[in-house]
Amino acid sequence: MGLFLLILVGYLFIFTGSVFGKSYLFEVPVWEKGCLSLSFSILLDSVSMIFVGTVLLISGSVATYCKWYMAEELYYNRFMKLVWLFVMSMMLMILVPNLVMLLIGWDGLGLTSFLLVAYYQNNKSLSAAMLTALTNRIGDVFVLFSVSIFLSEGSWLIYTYHPVQTWVNLGFVVVFAGMTKSAQLPFCAWLPAAMAAPTPVSSLVHSSTLVTAGVYLVLRSFYIVSSDPFAMQMLMFLSLFTLVLAGSSAVFAFDLKKVIALSTLSQLSLMMFSISIFLPFVSFFHLVTHAVFKALLFLGAGGLIHMNQSIQDVRSLSSLWQKLPVSMGAMSVAIVSLSGAPFMSGFFSKDLIIELSMMDSSVTYGCYLLELLGLTFTSFYSARIVFSVMLGSNYTNNNILRSHEHWYMQAPFLSLGMGAVLLGSVLSSKVEAFSLLVVLESWEMLMIFLIPFVGLSLWWKLLSSLASNTRLLVKTSGFFMSMWFMESLTSHPVKTSFFKGSGVVFQTLDQGWLELLGPQGVYVGLAKISYANEIIQKNYFTYQLVVWGLVMSGALVLTIFM
Numbered sequence: 001m002g003l004f005l006l007i008l009v010g011y012l013f014i015f016t017g018s019v020f021g022k023s024y025l026f027e028v029p030v031w032e033k034g035c036l037s038l039s040f041s042i043l044l045d046s047v048s049m050i051f052v053g054t055v056l057l058i059s060g061s062v063a064t065y066c067k068w069y070m071a072e073e074l075y076y077n078r079f080m081k082l083v084w085l086f087v088m089s090m091m092l093m094i095l096v097p098n099l100v101m102l103l104i105g106w107d108g109l110g111l112t113s114f115l116l117v118a119y120y121q122n123n124k125s126l127s128a129a130m131l132t133a134l135t136n137r138i139g140d141v142f143v144l145f146s147v148s149i150f151l152s153e154g155s156w157l158i159y160t161y162h163p164v165q166t167w168v169n170l171g172f173v174v175v176f177a178g179m180t181k182s183a184q185l186p187f188c189a190w191l192p193a194a195m196a197a198p199t200p201v202s203s204l205v206h207s208s209t210l211v212t213a214g215v216y217l218v219l220r221s222f223y224i225v226s227s228d229p230f231a232m233q234m235l236m237f238l239s240l241f242t243l244v245l246a247g248s249s250a251v252f253a254f255d256l257k258k259v260i261a262l263s264t265l266s267q268l269s270l271m272m273f274s275i276s277i278f279l280p281f282v283s284f285f286h287l288v289t290h291a292v293f294k295a296l297l298f299l300g301a302g303g304l305i306h307m308n309q310s311i312q313d314v315r316s317l318s319s320l321w322q323k324l325p326v327s328m329g330a331m332s333v334a335i336v337s338l339s340g341a342p343f344m345s346g347f348f349s350k351d352l353i354i355e356l357s358m359m360d361s362s363v364t365y366g367c368y369l370l371e372l373l374g375l376t377f378t379s380f381y382s383a384r385i386v387f388s389v390m391l392g393s394n395y396t397n398n399n400i401l402r403s404h405e406h407w408y409m410q411a412p413f414l415s416l417g418m419g420a421v422l423l424g425s426v427l428s429s430k431v432e433a434f435s436l437l438v439v440l441e442s443w444e445m446l447m448i449f450l451i452p453f454v455g456l457s458l459w460w461k462l463l464s465s466l467a468s469n470t471r472l473l474v475k476t477s478g479f480f481m482s483m484w485f486m487e488s489l490t491s492h493p494v495k496t497s498f499f500k501g502s503g504v505v506f507q508t509l510d511q512g513w514l515e516l517l518g519p520q521g522v523y524v525g526l527a528k529i530s531y532a533n534e535i536i537q538k539n540y541f542t543y544q545l546v547v548w549g550l551v552m553s554g555a556l557v558l559t560i561f562m
Contacts, residue, residue: 114136199257260297326409
């Protein structure tokens with residue numbers, strides 16, 4: 001009942017924020033010294049209220065889902081405490097505009113995400129958790145840099161703040177801090193690796209909250225970021241390349257959760273691209289709609305994996321409409337919204353970004369082509385999921401005609417499915433910042449309309465060509481499945497240098513000086529003393545006879561000569 005109320009409160013916050021036209025800043029002084037002061041601040045405006053409502057909606061749905069998915073876990077209570085601690089950290093990050101106090105939520109997100117990714121105690125989960133934590137630590141360093149820059153500003157407020165002085169590197173630092181959390185190039189390797197976490201964690205953490213924290217930080221600091229043209233150009237360039245990289249890698253990935261993770265990465269890149277062309281509110285619009293339908297997609301995939309002996313390979317899953325009709329229906333709604341089908345939530349936000357980018361004269365034709373190519377891949381891998389997992393007939397042994405889908409599984413599908421269908425139209429009609437006039441030529445509108453169909457035709461063409469040329473399939477899939485070798489170029493050097501450094505420290509300190517000066521050295525020294533004592537005690541009587549013989553001989557000699 002409490003989780004159901006939490007979902008209702010989430011929707012209430014979203015709809016209240018959509019008609020909320022004022023901004024309130026609450027401050028409580030904490031420390032003052034000279035010209036510097038520190039206070040605990042809370043910013044309430046339409047953006048923060050809508051995002052808080054989105055987090056409450058998704059967290060309530062995921063917590064309900066966990067009652068079924070994690071019911072057999074031994075440490076279920078500990079897992080849920082970590083989930084709620086993560087939600088509290090996200091709330092602090094959303095509501096607190098103070099850069100110093102924001103670090104509490106920002107660091108809390110990194111710590112709790114590390115613990116949640118490492119929940120399954122195996123080498124894969126530990127490696128993914130370490131990569132996630134180390135990458136997020138880079139973002140923490142950039143946030144600390146921005147704190148040091150703000151020392152001369154006289155204020156710690158960064159959300160919707162116009163700086164008094166123009167700082168050359170501040171926008172660059174904030175952008176890079178956001179890019180680490182949102183997994184943009186060159187920090188994109190940790191997000192697919194984090195799929196080692198339980199599926200509810202992936203739904204909450206890696207689709208709608210943690211990964212969007214970087215986007216949220218950049219768009220809320222837009223006045224600071226937009227004052228640095230180099231930072232904006234760099235953000236545009238890296239986000240577009242991440243969009244194409246993630247989309248092309250998702251086309252060749254076989255792990256279902258990794259495909260969805262790469263889809264999340266491509267949509268995050270689209271949000272960052274929207275910020276780089278000076279459309280922060282449109283980026284936030286897509287952030288909210290994407291969070292809802294991507295959480296729905298993850299939960300549907302989680303039920304699919306859970307009821308198929310934890311199989312995640314799309315080549316081993318087929319014809320699941322018969323077995324899991326409710327889960328497949330939820331995934332279909334999410335995929336249609338992800339592809340930008342008309343009148344779905346994704347259509348109102350995603351197509352708005354495409355149309356406004358075409359109206360922007362600062363965006364070159366090369367950027368157009370990269371954007372359209374990356375978005376074409378979205379319908380490409382969406383069609384692959386539908387025709388392979390849901391409707392396909394792969395060579396699998398599927399003896400079960402229908403599986404029971406628990407109410408705890410169906411209720412989150414209903415709550416998130418409503419948002420995936422209706423949220424975009426409601427927000428676009430209520431929020432003035434989301435209702436923008438778009439004027440395009442007919443050929444441009446036709447190009448946008450044909451994006452999903454081009455993706456479908458490419459999928460069919462590539463499928464037939466690769467089926468007849470297996471050698472080409474092996475060569476191309478290796479390149480794309482490694483994310484253009486970005487995993488080897490970015491994450492692997494960090495991990496190998498870390499483990500090599502740990503090995504050097506282990507050899508020189510743990511098995512070197514610390515052992516020599518510590519227990520091993522004490523052991524060797526005591527052994528030598530004990531051995532000397534043993535020799536002395538073994539020859540004690542011999543030494544006594546020799547000594548007394550010498551004494552008696554000396555005494556006899558003295559008596560003779562005297």
